Amino acid sequence: MKKIILATAALLMVSNVAEARDQIKIVGSSTVYPFSSYTAEALGATxxxxxxxxxxxxxGGGLKLFCASNDMDSPDITNASRRMKEKEFATCQKNGVKYITEMVVGYDGIAIAQSKTTAAIDLTRKELLLAVAAKVPNKDESALIDNPYHYWDEINAKLPHRKITIYxxxxxxxxxxxxxxMILKHNTKHWKVYNDAGFKKFHEIRQDGVYVPSGENDNLIVQKLxxxxxxxxxxxxxxxxxxxDSIGAATIEGVGPAPETVQDGSYKLSRSLYFYIKQSHVGKVPGIMEYSDLFMSERMIGDKGECAEIGLIPLPAADRDHYRANLKAMTRLTADDLKPKK
Structure with missing residues (x-):
């Protein structure tokens, strides 16, 4: 019996060793990926x-993996280029991922880009909506119709006669x-023709080949342009x-994406960038806090930080300090935090 007990104990020890990891698993946003992977390389090197x-x-894919399980084979951290949704938080809670810390690492502008060999174009948010929405108003705005637009000058005669293709x-x-x-819901929430059709925040993108979903590797879109x-x-x-060297940005209502226009809000397609820490894995997978501290450091996300050199737009100093304090305290995200502000 003693041998059986010892053998069982040994198997449990092997099982626990196998379950434990010595390497952090991070998933999520392709936009946050360059900054996260840069920080990961720096942690490994130093x-x-x-x-x-x-x-x-x-x-969305990263949060799905993150919230699916609290097991040690699930991700420790997930990156996101938008905030966690209430329903994603509920899924986390249901699956045992109870304690989560939310970090904001900086800002990003969504670029509407094109080849540098093509004449510059200035678009409004409403024109972008009319280019990509599955349903658009008819001429007298009495009803919604399937999107008929295939050239920009069909939307606005002042725009070039240029085929609408959006990767x-x-x-x-x-x-x-x-x-x-920022484009569909923002423009349709108070637009009578959409409201009359039963849509308060219409967000369906057309699927007739004009908008081309191009995967999570944004470099592929650069190559296509x-x-x-x-x-x-x-x-x-x-x-x-x-x-x-090869691509430029369309301006949106006269303003192009740049660090200063994203920070001051004059570029209208701006957003915050996040990562989420699974607290239950801290102390079990070595380096989670050290990675998080490094990512949130002035060295990485400060005004002259290394991530700023590769495109991250820094938060104001007071906001950086706020999130560092949350990290130190391992502040827990709550369902109330995610509720829309009235």
């Missing part, structure tokens, strides 16, 4: 910890969520900043 594994799964993120992407919020020079592409500002 500390005793292994370089964390960072996967670009999209914000953008898929439904799993936080950039897609943010684009839908080099070949399809009349097309537009949608992705985070950092990918624009890294490819200024």
């Amino acid at each position: 500390s005793k910890f292994k370089t964390p594994v960072v996967e670009s799964t999209g914000s 953008g993120p898929p439904t799993s992407s936080g950039t897609r969520d943010a684009f839908e919020d 080099a070949k399809d020079t009349e097309a537009l592409g949608i992705f985070g500002y950092s990918y624009l900043a890294e490819n200024t």
